[in-house]
Amino acid sequence: MSRQIIKDFVYYFSKPLPFNLLRKLTGENFIFPFYHLVADNTPIHIKNLYPAISVEHFKNDLEFLLKNYHPATINDVLAFVENGKKSEKPLFFLSFDDGMRECYDVIFPILKQKGLQSAFFINPAFVDNKTLFYKHKISLIIEALKVTKENFLVSELMVFLDIFSANNKQIIETISRFKYSDTSKIDKIGKILKIDFESYLKKEKPYLTLSQVLEMQDNGFIIGSHSNDHPKFREISEFEMQNQLGQSFNYLNKNIHPQILSFAFPFSDINVPFSFFQFLDTKIKIELSFGTSGIKKDVLPKHIHRVPMEDNLKNATRIIRSEYAYFLLKSIFRKNTINRQ
Ligand SMILES: [Zn+2]
Missing domain, CATH: 3.20.20.370 (Glycoside hydrolase/deacetylase)
Structure with a gap:
């Protein structure tokens, strides 16, 4: 239990x-x-x-x-x-x-x-919005996957993650489990899904x-x-x-x-x-x-x-x-x- x-x-x-x-x-x-x-x-x-x-x-x-x-x-x-x-x-x-x-x-x-x-x-x-916490990047990626209509980007992501016959839910579960040591992978996924972490930082200023x-x-x-x-x-x-x-x-x-x-x-x-x-x-x-x-x-x-x-x-x-x-x-x-x- x-x-x-x-x-x-x-x-x-x-x-x-x-x-x-x-x-x-x-x-x-x-x-x-x-x-x-x-x-x-x-x-x-x-x-x-x-x-x-x-x-x-x-x-x-x-x-x-x-x-x-x-x-x-x-x-x-x-x-x-x-x-x-x-x-x-x-x-x-x-x-x-x-x-x-x-x-x-x-x-x-x-x-x-x-x-x-x-x-x-x-x-x-993170202070002064220099970099985005890897967990916060993951949250942005999950959000993008929830709303995306661009199936070709998801297909590209599936190839990158080596996941086949997957739906978005399975991709989200995989990405949720990513660790600190997966930061470069997380960045790559951001690129595939066309999420610009830098401009998000500049625009939203998530940190003190x-x-x-x-x-x-x-x-x-x-x-x-x-x-x-x-x-x-x-x-x-x-x-x-x-x-x-x-x-x-x-x-x-x-x-x-x-x-x-x-x-x-x-x-x-x-x-x-x-x-x-x-x-x-x-x-x-x-x-x-x-x-x-x-x-x-x-x-x-x-x-x-x-x-x-x-x-x-x-x-x-x-x-x-x-x-x-x-x-x-x-x-x-x-x-x-x-x-x-
Ligand atoms: Zn903390």
């Missing part, structure tokens, strides 16, 4: 329990929800990857969080780590990945108005600019690294992981001078070797690092897990409650701590 099905299942069983009791039973008072973007109209580079949540949805999530938790500052997060990840008070700290333009256009004004200090984890390769990032930092927001161009770390070598960190912190230290050194793993930290965490600690001298495993403990003292909040448009009430219920279920089997080494 998939983790998601179990989470949905335990959610229904937990419903009779008052939320605060559920939270107290887990002992997990400090939570770290994270998002990518908030948009009433999902941009095409996102559309075929995950649903963008609306402004209203986001504001309702904030209302739920503010009702049940106190908003934390980055100093609270640092103190939490100092205290062995214990917090008496219920606290939440938000973060946003991938440096999408909506972080500045939509999220930043809302957070500023509510006085919520948060973190933005950016990829220097450096001046927007600096303005957010001047307003007290935390800017951290999300790697240079967002590979899945378990699919690249440790040498490449180190390069990703080196490149992103060279950029951050040169252009942004972040007040603390923080890093959020792109996609997830699953199967990342312990030696890489040692590298983060001793070479990068990271103060905080973040994973995406939901409400979960980790033996690494400075590594914190965040809760993905864009799960099929479920609201925060539902996502956090099912995280807690799942945590309680796993506590029976003592499976709530990620052990490394």
Whole structure:
């Protein structure tokens, strides 16, 4: 049974329990929800990857969080780590990945108005719309395949992919599975389908600019690294992981001078070797690092897990409650701590 099905299942069983009791039973008072973007109209580079949540949805999530938790500052997060990840008070700290333009256009004004200090984890390769994230290219390709009437282009694509007797659905499934290491193939497919990634970047400007990032930092927001161009770390070598960190912190230290050194793993930290965490600690001298495993403990003292909040448009009430219920279920089997080494 998939983790998601179990989470949905335990959610229904937990419903009779008052939320605060559920939270107290887990002992997990400090939570770290994270998002990518908030948009009433999902941009095409996102559309075929995950649903963008609306402004209203986001504001309702904030209302739920503010009702049940106190908003934390980055100093609270640092103190939490100092205290062995214990917090008496219920606290939440938000973060946003991938440096999408909506972080500045939509999220930043809302957070500023509510006085919520948060973190933005950016990829220097995308800042100022220099390059398009390979996953965002995939979303554009899928969209083109959904609407194209030009069968000869699809035939050419089938030859390139070595897929025969395929319909568009099968091609889409193949392309959805493409990895970071398939970037040159993805670019080639873009050419076959006559998708101009460069002009899309120029026209749509999907990402933050450096001046927007600096303005957010001047307003007290935390800017951290999300790697240079967002590979899945378990699919690249440790040498490449180190390069990703080196490149992103060279950029951050040169252009942004972040007040603390923080890093959020792109996609997830699953199967990342312990030696890489040692590298983060001793070479990068990271103060905080973040994973995406939901409400979960980790033996690494400075590594914190965040809760993905864009799960099929479920609201925060539902996502956090099912995280807690799942945590309680796993506590029976003592499976709530990620052990490394
Ligand atoms: Zn990301």
